[in-house]
Amino acid sequence: NAGVTQTPKFQVLKTGQSMTLQCAQDMNHEYMSWYRQDPGMGLRLIHYSVGAGITDQGEVPNGYNVSRSTTEDFPLRLLSAAPSQTSVYFCASSFSGGGGYGYTFGSGTRLTVV
Amino acid sequence: TQLLEQSPQFLSIQEGENLTVYCNSSSVFSSLQWYRQEPGEGPVLLVTVVTGGEVKKLKRLTFQFGDARKDSSLHITAAQPGDTGLYLCRGSSNTGKLIFGQGTTLQVKP
Numbered sequence: 001n002a003g004v005t006q007t008p009k010f011q012v013l014k015t016g017q018s019m020t021l022q023c024a025q026d027m028n029h030e031y032m033s034w035y036r037q038d039p040g041m042g043l044r045l046i047h048y049s050v051g052a053g054i055t056d057q058g059e060v061p062n063g064y065n066v067s068r069s070t071t072e073d074f075p076l077r078l079l080s081a082a083p084s085q086t087s088v089y090f091c092a093s094s095f096s097g098g099g100g101y102g103y104t105f106g107s108g109t110r111l112t113v114v
Numbered sequence: 115t116q117l118l119e120q121s122p123q124f125l126s127i128q129e130g131e132n133l134t135v136y137c138n139s140s141s142v143f144s145s146l147q148w149y150r151q152e153p154g155e156g157p158v159l160l161v162t163v164v165t166g167g168e169v170k171k172l173k174r175l176t177f178q179f180g181d182a183r184k185d186s187s188l189h190i191t192a193a194q195p196g197d198t199g200l201y202l203c204r205g206s207s208n209t210g211k212l213i214f215g216q217g218t219t220l221q222v223k224p
Contacts, residue, residue, distance in 0.1 A: 004156075042216040043157075043202070090156050099145045099206020100164060105156030 002026050006091050006106035013081040013113045021076040021109050023091030029104070031097040032074040033058070034066065036087040037108075043090070049074055050097050081113045118205050118215035126221040130192050135218040137203035138185045144206050146186045148177055151200040151217075193222045 007022045033048035045058030049068040065077040092103040145164040149157035163179035170177045176189040203215045
């Protein structure tokens with residue numbers, strides 16, 4: 001019963017480096033999303049996808065790219081890391097993007113940019 | 115801008131005490147969810163409420179959706195250390211926008 005799997009769990013990057021945060025789900029969910037969680041800011045939506053081949057921007061998309069080539073995978077790419085991107089990142093999936101469906105979250109990636 | 119305000123932000127209580135946390139908005143939501151997040155983990159869905167005035171119970175947790183669907187409360191009876199965590203509410207507006215509150219951090223001391 002894997003649910004949503006995120007890798008890596010922890011990562012330290014230098015300013016300007018790029019990296020990809022991986023997210024995979026095995027529940028055949030159509031909807032997937034990426035959030036960042038910062039103290040006092042709550043969960044903020046970065047990007048989301050309503051199905052394979054379809055992605056859209058959320059509340060704080062700058063500096064991040066996503067793609068959705070399969071139903072299962074939804075990687076998040078940091079193009080040129082900045083200290084402001086230090087955060088905990090969560091991937092979440094749902095049967096549908098509708099509000100009545102609950103999210104299943106991964107366990108998060110704690111990213112530090114120095 | 116739609117906002118979900120949670121109160122209190124922090125709550126520290128002794129084991130066995132009762133508590134209530136609140137999730138309020140000036141806007142109407144078609145549904146509202148509560149999540150609990152433990153340190154180092156992602157949030158986990160506790161309940162979804164969709165009908166104004168709806169009350170749902172999950173063991174010692176009681177969730178209520180306001181009659182006007184603008185607010186919700188979570189009441190915990192006889193809190194236990196295992197209840198410690200961050201409690202988040204998430205609302206779905208009538209336009210489909212999903213919004214998280216900033217959360218209530220609960221610490222239950224043995």
